[in-house]
Amino acid sequence: MRAITAISRTFGARCLTPIASPLTGLHRLSAQHKLAVVPEYRGFSNSTSLHKKKDKSRSSSSAAAEDRAPKDSLASGDPFDLSQLHDGISAALSSLKDDLSKLRGGGxxxxxxxxxxxxxxxxxxxxxxxxxxxxxxxxxxxxxxxxxxxxxxxxxxxxxxxxxxxxxxxxxxxxxxxxxxxxxIPPPTKESREQAVIMAKKAMEKAVTAVRDSRGGVHKRLQDMQKKKAARPDDVRKAQEQMEKLSEKGQKDVKELFETAKKAMERA
Known part of the structure; x- marks a missing residue:
């Protein structure tokens, strides 16, 4: 009897332990859910948020600078970029041909x-x-x-x-x-031929000066790159050699064009 009574008391005490209701879990979940969504709800409030105002002028200028940066680096970052000299020689030859065509020659x-x-x-x-x-x-x-x-x-x-x-x-x-x-149109005379040659020589000198100016611009850029160490010294030296050869060829083409026109004027 005592054993049975002890067992009954033991199981009875356990049976008296309250069983958690399913609703209690739901309430706890709901409470946790409310705590979780509170910050989101506050995010949609009408209170004024303090944000630093963007400087549009600064941002636009920065964007413009970024756009220019690749172009500038592309134009000046390559020591072997001799496009300025190429364009200068082409323009000088074109201008010389135009000037010579306006002079009387060959009848x-x-x-x-x-x-x-x-x-x-x-x-x-x-x-x-x-x-x-x-x-x-x-x-x-x-x-x-x-x-x-x-x-x-x-x-x-x-x-x-x-x-x-x-x-x-x-x-x-x-x-x-x-x-x-x-x-x-009167036939060319000795005086008109001589005058035409003089004017042609002036046009030739103008073209030679244009080639030299273009060469000077490239030379200055290469010197700046060497001072700022923007390129390897060996690359700068090779680029200068190419520049000199191209400049000499341009001046030679100018003088040959003049000599051809001069002979035609003297034979007229």
Whole structure:
């Protein structure tokens, strides 16, 4: 009996232990859930958040600087980038060819020399217009050029512009067309040949100077790179050698172009 009573008391005490209700777990979960979502709820509140205002001007300038940085580094970071010299030589040769084409040589006359003359339509107004914009210049064989004016009032100013130029031309009114001028092209003389050669030599010297200026710009950039140690000394030295060779070739091409034009002028 005592054993049974002890067992009953033991199991009875255990049976009296309260059993957790399922609702209690739900309440605890709910409480935990509420605690978890409180910060999220506060994030959507209407309270004013303190944020540092961005400096738009600074950000835009920084972005612009970042955009320019790769280009600048690309242009100046490579010691073997001789594009400046290449472009300078090409521009010098192109300008020289244009200047030489305007000079009288080989018995031919470039009508662009007439078209590029400046015409003053009114004495009261000092504004000048390009002759090619006021009239049509048409070559008629090797020794004649016709000028067709758009308006009859433009004839006298056009004649004055042609006579006062250094082209040594004398325009004549056409007897059959009131808007037309006939401009005879005189054959080149010894004096005109010599003058053409002098002008061609000046054009050649201008082209040589342009090549030297382009070479000087590249040389300065290479020196700056060497001082700032932006490139290896050996690379800078090799780039300078390439620069000198390219510059010498450019000046040689300029002089050869002049010599060819000079021979044609002397034979005219």
């Amino acid at each position: 031919r006359f470039d009508i662009d020399a007439i078209e590029s003359l400046r015409v003053q339509l009114s004495k009261a107004n000092k504004e000048t217009l390009r002759l090619g914009d006021l009239a049509q210049v048409i070559p008629k064989g090797g020794r004649m050029v016709t000028v067709l004016a758009a308006e009859e009032d433009h004839l006298k100013p056009i004649i004055s512009a042609i006579i006062s130029s250094n082209l040594s031309l004398t325009p004549q009114a056409d007897p059959h067309n009131a808007l037309q001028l006939n401009v005879p």
